[in-house]
Amino acid sequence: MTNAIDRNAVHHMKWWGWGVDGVGFHHEDKPGFAPFVKFAVGLDLGTAVRTGEPSFDDLNVPLSNATEEFTAELASIVGAENVTTDDMARVVHTYGKSIRDLIRVRSNTILRSPDVVIYPADEAEVQQIVDAAVAANAVIIPFGGGSNIAGSLEPIPGEARTIVSLDLGRLRAVIDIDTDSGLARIQAGSQGPDLEEQLNKQGWTIGHFPDSFTHSTVGGWVATRSSGMQSDKYGDIANIARGMRVVRPGGVLVLRPLPSTSSGPSVREMILGSEGKLGVITEVTVQVHRIPExxxxxxxxxxxxxxxxxxxxxxxxxxxxxxxxxxxxxxxxxxxxxxxxxxxxxxxxxxxxxxxxxxxxxxxxxxxxxxxxxxxxxxxxxxxxxxxxxxxxxxxxxxxxxxxxxxxxxxxxKFDTPYLRDFLLDMGAAGDVSETAAPWSKLVGVHEAVYAAARGAYEQLGNDGWIMSHMSHSYHSGACLYFTFAFTFGDDPIAEYNLVKNAIQQAFVDNHATISHHHGVGLEHSPWLTQDISEEGVKIMTGLFESADPAQNFNPGKIL
Ligand code: FAD
Structure with missing residues (x-):
């Protein structure tokens, strides 16, 4: 199906932070905020100097290594106006939005960026791009909204091959709704507001509302196993996504939308959380519900x-x-x-x-x-x-x-809170999250262990850091625990962040909890994967990726 959306209608987040230009966090109407920040992380908002928006001109963007021939071949597929080697586009497509990502992009640390960014209009164009890229032994990194916080997008430094960032932003239509079954076919690049508005017009809702809803896509949700705040009723995306179309070299993997099936092991489950490593998701058929009264x-x-x-x-x-x-x-x-x-x-x-x-x-x-x-x-x-x-x-x-x-x-x-991280970074404090899930019987113990681990890490840093938590997303056997941590950083914010984050992640796996409930694996959580799924689990997954993508053309280095 071809749609008419222009590349210029694809809006990206700020290259240096969350959300759209001109919107940010402010606390003038929240009298308790400044005293709280002073108490929690020792930062005095009254005297702290606020850095402004970084200058793009100061950034050292790695040169594109895409040859003219290859770029011309891509242009022959999508039209010259839908393929670019422009520095700004390549920076926007380099990282997600974790605090590590934000610190690196603000501190001029871009070791490798995509060489070329391409915006296909439909699945047929995605197929041609994938085939051309694999024939040229290039790397393909699918790009949804760029909101992940697990290091799922960043190119691996030292990658010598040409890296193509394949942006799904022009594929954002609700194609049709099977009103008898409550199933909607949605193009993978649809961001939350796009698809919800189209569904609402016909009286339906997807019921999937992650905090990143305004800037993430249905393809990204599937590729990272996302969960929204109303998951207790509507389920996680793993429940909501019933059918999928995934472009692979030479053909499309078609998973029909079925209420259930016993054809296992489940290929649908393999695509869920695959982070672009098994192909490019172009369409997802999701369960939808009548808008509640x-x-x-x-x-x-x-x-x-x-x-x-x-x-x-x-x-x-x-x-x-x-x-x-x-x-x-x-x-x-x-x-x-x-x-x-x-x-x-x-x-x-x-x-x-x-x-x-x-x-x-x-x-x-x-x-x-x-x-x-x-x-x-x-x-x-x-x-x-x-x-x-x-x-x-x-x-x-x-x-x-x-x-x-x-x-x-x-x-x-709920959708404004993400702007707070940029505000704190401007003032020299880092705030980020780590989340997990555990059985009910372990939940209080995990909470205590994570607090102890974070306190230990802050002691090592000689820093009065902050940690807080909530429980959300209940299941029959357990729930998700979501931790937010913040601290004022010194000379090496990434190393300091890693110390705290690693301590928290280790406490998860040491206390019967998973490495992530809904942010995926990426590069950030990969070191704990063996402890999460055992060596045999890793062997099976290695075999899957090796057979599905022998030359590692699809988002190499992530998950494993
Ligand atoms: P991207 O970041 O663009 O990509 C993520 C991964 O998916 C990459 O590996 C990419 O290659 C792959 N990918 C993307 N699209 C495709 C495709 N079409 N085909 C194949 N692979 C693809 N997550 C939650 O689940 N719940 C939350 O409440 C939540 N809140 C957040 C709040 C903030 C402030 C931030 C920064 C993040 C939050 N996240 C949350 C994390 C993030 O929004 C999710 O991981 C989201 O699912 C990523 O979607 P995206 O479209 O932005 O994907």
Whole structure:
């Protein structure tokens, strides 16, 4: 299918940070933020000098090694206007958006970038590009939104072959909806807002809303095994993606959308999380749902982390089926309260006097309280019934509901938080995340072990770093734990970051947790893969990649 989207309509994020130009984090309307940052990482926002946007002219961009013949061959496929060796385009396609990526691009550290960036219009063009690139023994790195944070995109330094960044940005149509089955065929380069807007117009939703929704693509979600905040109801992308078309050298792998199948081992599962190593995903058929009549997010407080986790587990075991179950630990709760906007009148009185008063009267220690968000979706009567089931469980575990007001704020600011990392980097502090999943029986232990590991790493650095966490994405047997860590850095931010990040990752695998719940493997998590899936698991995966891509043309060096 050919579509008419022009390359100029493909918008990329800032080359040096998150999101779009002109939008950034500011804290003038959040009076608790500056004191919190001083307390958490020792950074005084009043005196810290803020670096501005880095200058692209100062960047040393590696020269493109694409020959004129090869570039002309690519141009004959997509048209000269859809292939470029321009420096800005190559830098935009070099990294994802992890803190390592942001630090490297800001500090002029680009050891290898793609040599040529190409924007096909349809699957037929993708096939011709793949065949031409493989015939020329070039490297192909598929590019979705560039939002990954596991080092899944970056070219390997020292790669002598020509590297083609294959940007799917022009393939972003919802092709059709099988309304009988609730299945929508979506082109792989569709970013969250593109596809949701097209689905919404016809009364449907995908129900997949990662925090990076505004800048990531359905192909990228599949290639990294993404998970969205409403996964408790809609599932992870591994559940949502039913069918796929994947361009491989010489032909298209077609996986029809099936509700289930016993033809195993599952090729669909092999493509999920393949990070561009098994071919280029051009189309995904996803489960879609009628837009729910009612959608509410309610806030609850618990006296402490253990009681909150126990409540989340009890909800997952009960007849209640909320769309979101999320609880912040006490440190993340204090962060959330500190980043609240200036309150006035009744709202100020409730948040700052009445509510703490009620908690104290219950004998709660305000330093231990944990804030939880629980979402309900469906018909009005279904949402109401679900809420009453959850309210009972919360009560049994000593928690209390505080209404939907904070939930509305959470919903509104969820896509703005990523801008905070750039703001902190401007001031000399690094903030990033590490996330995992573990069985319910191990969850509290993993949390404690990760805190101990991070504290140990900060001690080694002689640094007052910060760590906080929340639990989200509940399953029958366990849940995801998501850690955010931040520290002011010294002379070698990458080495300092690696020390903290590595300590946290090691604590995951040492404590029955996985290396990542929804960010994939890339280069960042690859060192722990053997501990995650065992040596035999790695052997099977090595065999898969060797047979599917013998000359390592597809995104070499990632995962294994
Ligand atoms: P890219 O970053 O462009 O690519 C990622 C990998 O997929 C690369 O290996 C690439 O080669 C491959 N790839 C991309 N498209 C294709 C294709 N069509 N065919 C084959 N391979 C392809 N993730 C979550 O799951 N949930 C979250 O809530 C979440 N929040 C985030 C918040 C922030 C601030 C940031 C920076 C990231 C977050 N992420 C989250 C991580 C990231 O958004 C996901 O990994 C996302 O799925 C990547 O999609 P993308 O389109 O940006 O892919």
């Amino acid at each position: 009612k959608r509410d997010v309610y806030a609850y407080f618990f006296p402490n982390w253990k009681s909150g986790i126990a409540a989340m587990q009890a909800i997952s075991e009960s007849d209640a089926t909320p769309s979101i179950t999320r609880i912040s630990d006490s440190r993340e709760t204090s962060f959330s309260l500190a980043t609240s906007k200036n309150r006035k009148g009744v709202s100020k009185f409730m948040a700052e006097s009445a509510l703490p008063g009620i908690m104290k009267a219950k004998g709660w220690n305000l330093d231990d309280i944990c804030l939880s968000f629980i979402g309900f979706e469906g018909s009005v009567s279904h949402a109401k019934h679900q809420k009453s089931l959850v309210d009972d469980i919360v009560k049994k575990h000593g928690g209390m509901g505080v209404g939907s007001g904070p939930g509305i704020l959470y919903d509104q600011k």
